Amino acid sequence: MYFERMEQYGVEQLVFCYDQKSGLKAIIAIHDTTLGPALGGTRMYPYATEEAAVHDVIRLARSMTYKSAAAGLNLGGGKAVIIGNPVTDKSKELFHAFGRFIETLNGRYITAEDVGTTVADMDFIRQKTKFVTGVSPEFGSGGNPSPFTALGVFHGIRAAALEAFGSAELKGKTIAVQGVGSVAYHLCRYLHEAGAKLIVSDVVQANAERAVLEFGAKAVGVDDIYGVECDIFAPCAMGGIINDDTLPLLKAKVVAGAANNQLREEKHGDQLAARGILYAPDYVVNSGGLINVADEWFGYNRERVLSKVEGIYSQLQRIFEISKQQQIPSFRAADRLAEVRIDKHRV
Known part of the structure; x- marks a missing residue:
């Protein structure tokens, strides 16, 4: 088996x-x-x-292979x-x-x-x-990689907003954040500072309450987060949350968050595209933490890390362009970008 x-x-x-x-x-x-x-x-x-x-x-x-390849890292x-x-x-x-x-x-x-x-x-x-x-x-490390993951997700959300709404400006945008743990806490701070309106949920009530107190977020139940009126849905908890049950509930125009393996199955990525919902491929958006710990392995330089994390913005732009040119959903465009790089190095 x-x-x-x-x-x-x-x-x-x-x-x-x-x-x-x-x-x-x-x-x-x-x-x-x-x-x-x-x-x-x-x-x-x-x-x-x-x-x-x-x-x-x-x-x-498998996601880590694609994440490393898409981020331009010499790692499997x-x-x-x-x-x-x-x-x-x-x-x-x-x-x-x-x-x-x-x-x-x-x-x-x-x-x-x-x-x-x-x-x-x-x-x-x-x-x-x-x-x-x-x-x-x-x-000799950079410490907790969560802030770098969050920063990368923030840049990814901005790139997705540019593609979906014509501007990377997040002021006034309503963003629903599912899960407000270590990474998403930092993400909420970035989003709040950018002027976004936050709706949050978390299985740990204290996490949601902290976001309410510190960022003026509105807290909703864990099962209610999917159907809230918002511009961007940011999954930042466990994987497989875009599925047969949740996808029909989404009212967002963009899905972009920190969680790994957000699509339960590939068909759900196709269905997002069919509904006109822009999906920012998770392993590209959330690669900031990997970029940070990978840099530690080769000799840590914080400024180099920050520059690479900022590059998530342009990498997503490239993926969205491939998606439009080849008329394929964005998650398949990201896979092709990663696979091309891997195939070039196969013996």
């Missing part, structure tokens, strides 16, 4: 990691190393089943998931064990933080392997 899934998504390697003492249960997916070693974060989440964890890590790894795509509750199940021993498994891959996979993991967790991993980035600044 797993080999069929690997063939379906083009995965090179799937590694199952178990450590009895720490309770570690983890899966590493290396999707493609044509452009370089696979770089991608480690997600910690209480998956209901092992099958759900495998499905998620494979899709996330990979991802890891740790099955567990990030609030109750973390320990130094667990991340030490995970670091030892990463070390056995001899540099084919480089990890970083992701949903459910932090800079402190990466510091524990670093004690057992050098193949980790997104660590504390005292080790």
Whole structure:
């Protein structure tokens, strides 16, 4: 079954990691190393089943391949998931064990933080392997990559606004932000400073309340966010949220946010285009964090990172142009752009 899934998504390697003492249960997916070693974060989440964890890590790894290629990085795509509750199940021993498994891959996979993991967790991993980035600044890193992801999403939203509304100006635009965690909190700050009106939702009520207090946002229920009247819908929580149930509810003209794998299936990208809703491909929009941690791996320079993150704006413009020229949805245009670069480097 797993080999069929690997063939379906083009995965090179799937590694199952178990450590009895720490309770570690983890899966590493290396999707493609044509452009370089696979770089991608480690997600910690209480998956209901092992099958759900495998499905998620494979899709996330594939997305990282395309994200690196589209961002012009000499890196491949990979991802890891740790099955567990990030609030109750973390320990130094667990991340030490995970670091030892990463070390056995001899540099084919480089990890970083992701949903459910932090800079402190990466510091524990670093004690057992050098193949980790997104660590504390005292080790030569840029620290938490979330603000860079948020900044890239902000530039992406501006590029999408230019395409959809004729202006990158966000003042007066109503933006519905789904999920107001670490990345989206910084994104809301950028949007608020740009004069946007915010509508927010989050499964953690305190996150939504913080956005209300600090940015004057309006909070709605987690199931209500899809149908609100807005100009731009920004998914910043988990993936697969554009699907058969939610897509008919959307009233936005643009979908652009930080979440990975926003489309449940490719057909939903086609359906967005058919409805005249502009989709800013997620792995292009949210690549700022990857750009930041990748720069750490090669020798960190903050100004270089900021310049590359700003380039997300022009990269999206290029994708929208390909979409119009070839008369294909924007998510397929982004895929073609990435695939052309990867194919040029295949032996």
